[in-house]
Amino acid sequence: ILGGRTSRPGRWPWQCSLQSEPSGHVCGCVLIAKKWVLTVAHCFEGRETAAAWKVVFGINNLDHPSSYMQTRLVKTIILHPRYSRAVVDYDISIVELGEDISETSYVRPVCLPSMLQSLEPDTYCYITGWGHMGHKMPFKLQEGEVRVISLEQCQSYFDMKTITTRMICAGYESGTVDSCMGDSGGPLVCEQPGGQWTLFGLTSWGSVCFSKVLGPGVYSNVSYFVEWIERQIYIHTFLV
Amino acid sequence: CLYNSCLGSCDGSSLCDTNNNLNNCSQCEPITLELCMNLPYDYTYYPNYLGHRTQKEASISWESSLFPALVQTNCYKYLMFFACTILVPKCDMNTSQRIPPCRALCEHSKERCESVLGIVGLQWPEDTDCNQFPEENSDNQTCLMPNEDVEECSPSHFKCGSGRCVLASRRCNGEPDCDDDSDEENCGCEERNLWECPTDKQCLQHTVICDGFPDCSDHMDEKNCSFCQDDELECANHECVSRDQWCDGEAHCLDSSDEWDCVTLSKNVDSFSFLTVYRSATEHLVCGDDWQETLSQLACKQMGLGEPSMTELIQEQKQDQEWLILHSNWRIFNGTTLHELLVKGPSCHSRSKISLLCSKQDCGRRPAARMNKR
Numbered sequence: 001i002l003g004g005r006t007s008r009p010g011r012w013p014w015q016c017s018l019q020s021e022p023s024g025h026v027c028g029c030v031l032i033a034k035k036w037v038l039t040v041a042h043c044f045e046g047r048e049t050a051a052a053w054k055v056v057f058g059i060n061n062l063d064h065p066s067s068y069m070q071t072r073l074v075k076t077i078i079l080h081p082r083y084s085r086a087v088v089d090y091d092i093s094i095v096e097l098g099e100d101i102s103e104t105s106y107v108r109p110v111c112l113p114s115m116l117q118s119l120e121p122d123t124y125c126y127i128t129g130w131g132h133m134g135h136k137m138p139f140k141l142q143e144g145e146v147r148v149i150s151l152e153q154c155q156s157y158f159d160m161k162t163i164t165t166r167m168i169c170a171g172y173e174s175g176t177v178d179s180c181m182g183d184s185g186g187p188l189v190c191e192q193p194g195g196q197w198t199l200f201g202l203t204s205w206g207s208v209c210f211s212k213v214l215g216p217g218v219y220s221n222v223s224y225f226v227e228w229i230e231r232q233i234y235i236h237t238f239l240v
Numbered sequence: 241c242l243y244n245s246c247l248g249s250c251d252g253s254s255l256c257d258t259n260n261n262l263n264n265c266s267q268c269e270p271i272t273l274e275l276c277m278n279l280p281y282d283y284t285y286y287p288n289y290l291g292h293r294t295q296k297e298a299s300i301s302w303e304s305s306l307f308p309a310l311v312q313t314n315c316y317k318y319l320m321f322f323a324c325t326i327l328v329p330k331c332d333m334n335t336s337q338r339i340p341p342c343r344a345l346c347e348h349s350k351e352r353c354e355s356v357l358g359i360v361g362l363q364w365p366e367d368t369d370c371n372q373f374p375e376e377n378s379d380n381q382t383c384l385m386p387n388e389d390v391e392e393c394s395p396s397h398f399k400c401g402s403g404r405c406v407l408a409s410r411r412c413n414g415e416p417d418c419d420d421d422s423d424e425e426n427c428g429c430e431e432r433n434l435w436e437c438p439t440d441k442q443c444l445q446h447t448v449i450c451d452g453f454p455d456c457s458d459h460m461d462e463k464n465c466s467f468c469q470d471d472e473l474e475c476a477n478h479e480c481v482s483r484d485q486w487c488d489g490e491a492h493c494l495d496s497s498d499e500w501d502c503v504t505l506s507k508n509v510d511s512f513s514f515l516t517v518y519r520s521a522t523e524h525l526v527c528g529d530d531w532q533e534t535l536s537q538l539a540c541k542q543m544g545l546g547e548p549s550m551t552e553l554i555q556e557q558k559q560d561q562e563w564l565i566l567h568s569n570w571r572i573f574n575g576t577t578l579h580e581l582l583v584k585g586p587s588c589h590s591r592s593k594i595s596l597l598c599s600k601q602d603c604g605r606r607p608a609a610r611m612n613k614r
Contacts (some may be wrong), residue, residue: 008609009608010607010608010609011604011606011608011609012606013606013608014604032603033601061461082448082451082453085289086274105606105607105608106608108385108602108603108605108606108607109601109604109606111603111604112603155409159305159308159309159407159409159410160275160303160304160305160308160309160396160407160409160411161409174306189604192604195605196603196604196605197604197606198604199602205300207303207305208300208302231496231500233500233544234499234500234544235491235496238499238542239490239491239496239499239577239579240578
C-alpha cells in the first residue's frame with residue numbers, strides 16, 4: 001500500500017495472507033465465511049494446484065506469528081471461468097479452506113454486498129495489504145483510505161486497457177494512496193451505516209507503483225460477482 | 241546450463257519441458273506481449289533491453305503504456321517497431337542470441353519523439369541509450385531496421401484512414417481521435433463484426449453469445465440458445481434436462497444450474513415468509529407434519545443465512561395446494577440438501593405450511609478495533 005499507514009491488530013480481521021513455498025506471502029485475500037475466502041484469479045497464474053497454498057489469518061506482522069494467528073490449508077481453488085489473463089478481466093477466485101476457521105475478535109468474516117449494492121463515486125473506503133510500499137515491502141499490515149472514482153474517469157487514466165463493469169476504480173489522480181504488487185487479492189472495504197464493513201473490491205491491477213505513480217488502482221467489482229460466489233459456495237457445500 | 245545462462249528453475253510446475261537438460265537451454269520464447277504481436281518475427285529473448293525479466297513484467301511496465309500513447313502523436317513512422325525491438329527483442333533461433341535494433345533506428349526515434357515527451361513533462365526512457373546498439377552493417381553485426389511492410393500501428397491500436405494510429409480503446413468511444421474522424425465511422429456492431437444487444441445496443445464478441453453468462457442488460461445474449469423438449473428445461477449453460485430432475489437434490493446440468501435457488505422463502509401479503517421448494521420447476525409448499533428444528537437450521541444454512549430465528553406452522557386455506565412432505569426415512573439421509581429429504585405427497589394431514597425466519601450471518605464487525613476508554 002503506497003501512502004498508507006501501519007495498521008493495528010484486529011482492525012481488519014477478514015484480511016488474510018495467501019502463501020506458497022518458497023515465496024511465503026504472495027497475495028492478499030479476504031475471509032467471507034468460516035470456510036471460504038476470496039482473492040483474485042491472477043494470483044494463481046502458473047500455480048493453480050490447491051496443495052501448493054496455505055492461508056494465514058489473524059496476523060498483523062508477517063514476520064511475527066501472533067497468538068491470534070490461524071493457518072489453514074487450501075482444499076479447492078475456483079477461478080472465474082471467464083478470467084482473462086491478457087486483459088485482467090473477471091479477475092476473481094474463491095478458495096475453500098481445508099477446515100473452518102474459529103471465529104475470534106481477530107479472525108472474522110466481512111459482509112458481502114448484495115448484487116444491487118454499488119459504490120457511488122467519491123465514497124471513501126479502505127484498502128489493506130502487505131504489498132509494496134513503493135520503497136520497500138512491509139512486515140506490518142498497511143492500510144490506506146481511497147476515494148472511489150467513476151469508470152469513465154478511470155478509463156481516462158488507462159488508455160491501454162478497457163475498464164469494464166467488472167472493475168471498480170479507487171485512489172487519487174496523483175496516486176498518493178494506492179495498492180501495489182503483493183496487495184493483489186486484498187480487500188477494498190467500506191463502512192456501512194450501523195458500523196458493518198462490506199467488501200466491494202479485491203485489489204487487481206493498476207499502473208506501475210514502484211515509481212512514477214499515476215492514476216488510481218483497479219479492483220475487481222465484488223457486487224458483480226456475488227451471485228456467482230454464492231452459487232459456487234452452494235455447489236461445493238451441498239452438491240458435492 | 242553449461243554454455244549460457246538459463247531461465248529460472250521451473251518451480252516444479254508441469255510447464256517445464258521434460259527434456260530440459262543442461263545443454264539445450266533455449267533462450268528464445270514466443271512473443272505473448274499483445275502490443276507487439278504483429279512484428280516480422282515471432283520469438284523474443286529475455287531479459288529485454290529495458291531490464292524486464294519476463295514478458296509479464298514488460299506488459300505492466302511504464303514503457304508499455306508510454307510508447308503506444310506516444311505513437312498516437314505520429315512523431316515517427318517506425319516508433320512502434322523500435323519500441324517492440326527493445327520490449328521484445330528478436331531472438332535468433334540458431335544462436336539463441338538477441339538481435340538489437342540498429343543505432344540509426346534508435347536515434348531517429350529519439351530525435352523525433354523525445355521533444356514530444358518533453359511537452360508533457362515526461363522523459364525518454366532512461367535505459368534506451370542508442371550507443372549500446374550497433375551501427376547498421378558494422379563488422380557484420382546484424383541489427384534490425386524496419387522494411388516497407390513493417391506495421392506502424394500495434395494490435396492495441398486502430399489505424400485511422402489517414403494512417404495514424406489511435407488506441408483501440410478510443411475506437412467508437414463517441415469522441416473523434418483520428419485527424420480524419422475515421423475512428424468514429426462504421427461503429428455499428430455488425431460493421432465491427434460484433435453482436436448487438438437488442439435493448440442496450442451493447443456490442444459483444446461472438447464468443448460470449450450463449451456461453452452461460454448474460455452480458456446484455458435484458459440477457460438476450462443467452463436466449464434462444466437451445467431447443468429443449470416440452471418435458472425438458474434449459475440449464476444456464478443451455479443443456480436440456482428432464483423437468484422431473486429439476487431441484488431433486490442432485491445436479492444433472494454440468495453447471496449444476498438445475499440445483500440453484502431450489503429452497504427459498506416466499507413472502508406473502510401479511511409478510512409471513514413461507515418455506516418454498518422449486519421441485520420440477522414448480523413452486524411447492526412444505527408440509528409441517530413431523531417438522532424438526534434441525535430442518536429449519538438446514539434450510540437457513542442452505543440459503544446462505546444464519547440460524548433460524550422463528551419457525552411457525554400456519555394453516556393453508558387453499559384446497560388444491562401442491563405439497564412436499566418429509567420422506568419417511570429422512571433421518572437416515574446425511575450431508576444432503578433439504579429438498580432431497582422431501583417427496584411429492586398426496587396430502588398434508590395437518591394442512592400446515594412452514595413459516596420460517598432466518599437471521600443474517602454475522603459479518604463485517606471488528607470487536608478488537610473497539611475504542612477502549614482510557
